[in-house]
Amino acid sequence: MKKISKPKITIEYLETCNNTKIAGYYHTAMAELHKNGHGHQHIALNYELSAFVAYDAGVIIGLLVFEDTKWQSALTVVLGHILESYRHQSVYTKLWAKLVQHAQEVGRPRIEGATHVDNLVM
Secondary structure, eight states: OOOOOOOOEEEEEESOOTTOTTHHHHHHHHHHHHHTTOOOSOOOOOTTEEEEEEEETTEEEEEEEEEEEGGGTEEEEEEEEEOGGGTTSSHHHHHHHHHHHHHHHTTOOEEEOOOOTTOOOO
């Protein structure tokens, strides 16, 4: 029997999404959401958005994009996505843990966001 190895996931924090290497992945994720009827308005990757990015062997496999809405004392998630072949392997859980840790470090007591009610994958 062939042994399947677990991915060696690393997480990177991007303080700003403006002019970063995640743009291609971001647009692929948004296209998948829209194709499945779960998308919302397109959000430009700009200096106000930050992200935690998951990699396996240097390849982006998922991300969690958010805005620090200081005036609401919250971090607001605008996109969470994991490549289909990496789902159910705790990638999102690891990204979420980093986001919670970041919220605590910057003094934001809430994390906000929304998920389409028909998005059963999420």
